[in-house]
Amino acid sequence: MQASDPTAKLGKGFALIAxxxxxxVIYLLFDDAIANKLNPNQQVQSVVNAAGEAKVTLSRNASGHYVGTLQLNGVDVVFLLDTGATVVAVSPEVAKRTGMPQGQPYQVNTANGITTAYQSRINSLKLGDIVLRDLPASIVPNLTSSKGGTEILLGMSALKHLEFAQQANQLQLKQRN
Structure with missing residues (x-):
């Protein structure tokens, strides 16, 4: 029986660590690339013109949706722009993190069927230089997300305050003062 060589063990250990x-490193590179494909608007680009109009340009994600990051009551959340949603819809987890009150229950018809939602309000919603205040919202218990409940549906209670136009794979949102 041969004694094991300590330098061989050390070499195998360093090879494993390498x-x-x-x-x-490969995981981190691919994870970042996948995150950018899912949410190409993590850092929303916006401009304010001389007339005081704020304009934000969003890029479509790999699935053809407009997904981005905004601030809801000062907290970063991922949104999916949804013109079919009557109000901004948030999960209970997001509502708790952002300090949104849970009001009266009511029935809503969602893509997953009829469910109970709760009336709420958003104090402030900031998308780049666009700022909206005191918006109706709903807390929807079965609203789920691949990000652990961080995604919201940016519905018409917010979008009705903006002008929007789509060209190719970009959507421009404009807030007039």
Whole structure:
């Protein structure tokens, strides 16, 4: 029986560590690329013209949807722009994180069928330089997201205050003062 060589064990240990580091770097690169495909508007670009109009340009994601990051009551949340949603819809987790009150229950008809939602209000919603205040919203218990409940549906209670126009794979939102 041969005694094991300590330098061989050490070499195998360093090789294992090197492979783990390579795999970690590959994971981080692909994770970032996937996140950018799902949410190409993580850093929303906006401008304010001389007349005081704020304009935001959103890019479509790989699935053809407009997804981005905004601030809801000062907290970053991921949104999906949904012109079919009457009001801004949030999950209970987002409502709790952003301090939204849970009001009276009411029935809503969603893509998943009829469910109970709760009336609420948003103090402030900030998308780039666009700022909206005191918006009706709903807390929808079965609203789920791939991000653990961080996604909201940006519905017409917010969008009706904006002008929007789509060209190719971009959507421009404009707030007039």
């Amino acid at each position: 492979w783990l580091l390579v795999l970690a």
